[in-house]
Amino acid sequence: MTTETLWYANRATGAVCLILFTVVVVLGIAVRLRARIPGLPRFGTISLHRTLSLSATTFLALHIALAIFDSYVNITLLDAIVPFVSDYQPLWLGLGTVAFDLMLAVVITSLLRNRIGHRTWRATPWLAYASWPVALIHGLGIGPDPGPDWMTWLTVACVVAVLAAAGTRLALGVRDSRRTPAVLLRTAEGAR
Helix, strand or coil: CCHHHHHHHHHHHHHHHHHHHHHHHHHHHHHHCCCCCCCCCHHHHHHHHHHHHHHHHHHHHHHHHHHHHCCCCCCCHHHHHCCCCCCCCHHHHHHHHHHHHHHHHHHHHHHCHHHHCHHHHHHCHHHHHHHHHHHHHHHHHHCCCCCCCHHHHHHHHHHHHHHHHHHHHHHHHHHHHHHHHHHHHHHHHHHC
16 A cells, blocks of 8 residues: 555544544434434434444444554554554654543443443443544644645534533433422422
């Protein structure tokens, strides 16, 4: 493979990672809200979330491998695992490494879910939520390419999707927190 081919493949897998991880974050919020995707039972939403998470992780591994194999820039396996040690754009590559390390922690804890306990495992989605904006900033910093703005529009669409899902989650959480005291008060009055 030529360096140019590797470069385009790396950019393409980065874009696919952005799309897939955005959908995974949105589906994760939907799962948390116990939402259903039309045409799917509730377990279908959970299954789709897991399947796309694995697909996104696979594309992330491919994205990292392509960056390491591309001889145009010297990125090593150590650079991909240890943040901010690379000679090539240490800040932007380091942020990508931080996002990868957070996702690696999510994958490992998911594989060990039965051994670490349900409560500990339930905390790991916060690592995935944290990795998404870090990876987004990595992509913005390391990848602004000259030419068409399709990647800019793709990034904007992904940000809008995540903000809409997070806003919905927040709005429903506020609504439920306002409703809960009234329900508790009626329950307490009914018990007298």
